Amino acid sequence: MTLQVPKFTVIGRVNKGKSSIVSTLSEDDSVVIDERPGSTKFCLEFPFRVDGKTLMILIDTPGFQHATRALAWLRRKETSVSNRRDVIEKFVQKFEKKKDFIDECRLLKPILAGSGILYVVDGAKPFRKNYEAEMEILRWTGQPRMALINKIGEGDFSDEWRPALDQYFSVVRDFNANQVRFLDRIRLLEAFRELHEPWREMITVSINLLKSDWQRRQREAAKIIAKLIIDELTYEQEITLDKKENPEDHKIKIQNQFHDYLRNRERKARRSVESLYKHRKVQTVENELSQPVFEQDLFAKTTWNILGLSPKQIIGLGAVAGATVGGFVDAGVGGASFMTGTLIGGSIGAASAFYFSARRFVSIDSIIDMWRGNKIIKIGPHKNPNFPWILLDRALLHYKNIHDFAHSRREKIILQSRGNDQRLVKNLNSIQRKELNRLFVVIRKKRNRDNARLQVELEKMLVDIIQVLT
Numbered sequence: 273m274t275l276q277v278p279k280f281t282v283i284g285r286v287n288k289g290k291s292s293i294v295s296t297l298s299e300d301d302s303v304v305i306d307e308r309p310g311s312t313k314f315c316l317e318f319p320f321r322v323d324g325k326t327l328m329i330l331i332d333t334p335g336f337q338h339a340t341r342a343l344a345w346l347r348r349k350e351t352s353v354s355n356r357r358d359v360i361e362k363f364v365q366k367f368e369k370k371k372d373f374i375d376e377c378r379l380l381k382p383i384l385a386g387s388g389i390l391y392v393v394d395g396a397k398p399f400r401k402n403y404e405a406e407m408e409i410l411r412w413t414g415q416p417r418m419a420l421i422n423k424i425g426e427g428d429f430s431d432e433w434r435p436a437l438d439q440y441f442s443v444v445r446d447f448n449a450n451q452v453r454f455l456d457r458i459r460l461l462e463a464f465r466e467l468h469e470p471w472r473e474m475i476t477v478s479i480n481l482l483k484s485d486w487q488r489r490q491r492e493a494a495k496i497i498a499k500l501i502i503d504e505l506t507y508e509q510e511i512t513l514d515k516k517e518n519p520e521d522h523k524i525k526i527q528n529q530f531h532d533y534l535r536n537r538e539r540k541a542r543r544s545v546e547s548l549y550k551h552r553k554v555q556t557v558e559n560e561l562s563q564p565v566f567e568q569d570l571f572a573k574t575t576w577n578i579l580g581l582s583p584k585q586i587i588g589l590g591a592v593a594g595a596t597v598g599g600f601v602d603a604g605v606g607g608a609s610f611m612t613g614t615l616i617g618g619s620i621g622a623a624s625a626f627y628f629s630a631r632r633f634v635s636i637d638s639i640i641d642m643w644r645g646n647k648i649i650k651i652g653p654h655k656n657p658n659f660p661w662i663l664l665d666r667a668l669l670h671y672k673n674i675h676d677f678a679h680s681r682r683e684k685i686i687l688q689s690r691g692n693d694q695r696l697v698k699n700l701n702s703i704q705r706k707e708l709n710r711l712f713v714v715i716r717k718k719r720n721r722d723n724a725r726l727q728v729e730l731e732k733m734l735v736d737i738i739q740v741l742t
C-alpha cells in the first residue's frame with residue numbers, strides 16, 4: 273500500500289509569514305517572500321523532498337480576501353451543523369468561475385480535496401475579532417487543522433491568541449519561521465502526526481528519513497571540509513618560463529594565481545556545503561574578517577586573534593614544527609616574538625583581499641633553472657602553521673551558520689567571528705587539537721601521497737567536531 277503524502281494548505285492574513293513557513297518547511301529558498309503585503313498572488317505547491325522522496329506538500333496561498341462576506345453566504349445556506357462541509361462545496365462550485373471569491377475558492381479547493389490546514393497568525397500583533405470569520409470557515413471544512421503563532425515583530429500577544437485559536441484548531445503551536453532549527457521541525461512533524469490518523473505512518477517514516485538524512489548531511493559536510501583542507505595544504509603551483517624570461521617578472525603573477533586558487537577552492541567547498549543544505553541562493557559576508565585584513569597590518573594583534581589558534585596554542589601543540597618546516601621561526605620563541613618571527617619570514621605582498629596568513633606566507637619554494645633549458649617557478653604549499661586552523665575555523669563558522677539558517681531568510685549571512693567565544697577551533701579540547709595537528713603535519717609532509725587514508729581520518733574527526741558544534 274502506498275502511504276498518503278500529507279498536504280498542508282497554509283492560510284493566514286497578508287504578510288503574516290505564510291510563505292516563510294512554506295519555505296522553511298519545504299527547505300526551498302525559491303519561495304517568494306517579501307516585506308510588502310500581497311507578495312503571494314496564487315496558490316502554489318511546494319513539495320518537501322528527501323532523497324528524491326516527497327515527504328509532504330505545502331501549498332502557499334494569498335489567504336482569504338472576503339472571509340466575512342463568504343461566511344455570511346455560507347450561513348444563509350446552512351441547514352444543519354452536519355451539512356457545513358457540503359455548503360462549502362456548494363460555495364466553491366458556485367463561485368469557482370466568478371470574480372467575487374477567487375482567492376477563497378482557490379484555497380478551499382485543495383482543502384476539500386483532502387489537505388490539512390496550517391493557519392498562520394502573527395503573535396506580535398493583537399488578536400482581533402475580525403479573524404473569526406476565516407477561522408470559522410476553516411472549521412466548517414472539518415479538515416485537520418493546526419494554528420502556528422509566528423511572531424514577526426517585537427510584541428507578544430500569544431496569550432490573547434491562544435484561547436481564541438484553541439476554539440478552532442486542535443493543535444496550536446509557537447513556530448517562528450525564521451528561527452526554527454532542525455529539532456523544531458521534527459517536533460512540528462510529530463505534532464502533524466497526531467493531527468490525522470491516516471498520515472501517522474507516513475509521517476513516522478518521514479521523521480526517520482529526515483533524521484537519517486540530517487546525519488548524512490553532517491558526514492558529507494565533514495567530507496567536503498576534509499577535502500578542502502587537504503587540497504589547500506598540499507596545493508602547489510608551477511609555471512614554466514622560456515629561458516630568456518626573468519623569473520622576477522612572474523613572481524607577483526604566480527603568487528596571485530596561487531592565492532586565487534586557494535580562495536576559489538574555499539568558495540567551491542562553501543557552495544557544496546550550501547547545496548547540501550539546499551541553500552541555493554544564500555550569500556555570505558565576512559565583514560569582520562575581510563576589512564581589517566584588507567586595510568590594516570595583517571599581523572595586528574586583533575586580526576591575529578580573530579580566527580585560528582592563538583600563537584600560544586600553536587606553540588603548545590608543537591605545531592611550530594610546521595613553521596620550522598617553512599624555515600620561518602625558532603621553535604623555542606614565545607608568543608610575541610613568534611609573530612615577529614613569522615612576519616619577518618613572510619613576504620610583504622601587494623594588497624589582495626585575502627586572509628592574512630595566505631598573503632604573507634606564500635613562499636617561492638624554488639626557482640629551478642633547468643628543464644629542457646626552460647625555467648620553472650614553483651610556489652607553495654602554504655607554510656604558515658596557523659593556516660590549517662584558520663581554514664578549519666572559517667569552514668566551521670560557515671558550516672554552523674548554514675546549518676542553522678532557515679530557508680525563509682532572505683538576508684545575507686554575516687559570518688562574524690566575535691572574538692574568542694566564536695573562534696571555534698580554539699574551543700576544541702586539547703586531545704582534539706593535538707590529533708588534528710598531527711594530521712595536518714602528516715598531510716603537509718605527504719603532499720599528494722596517501723591522501724585517501726588521511727582524508728578518512730580527518731573526516732572522522734570532523735564529524736565529531738561538527739556534531740558538538742550544532
Ligand SMILES: Nc1nc2c(ncn2[C@@H]2O[C@H](COP(=O)(O)OP(=O)(O)OP(=O)(O)O)[C@@H](O)[C@H]2O)c(=O)[nH]1
Nearest residue numbers: 286287288289290291292306307310311312449450
Ligand atoms: N522577524 C521575522 N520576520 C518574519 C518571520 N516570518 C516572516 N517574516 C517577515 O514577514 C514578511 C512577510 O513574510 P511572508 O512570508 O512573505 O508573508 P506572507 O504571509 O506570505 O505574505 P503575503 O504573501 O504577502 O500575504 C517578510 O518580510 C518576512 O521576512 C519571522 O518568523 N520572523
Ligand SMILES: [Mg+2]
Nearest residue numbers: 290291311312
Ligand atoms: Mg506569501
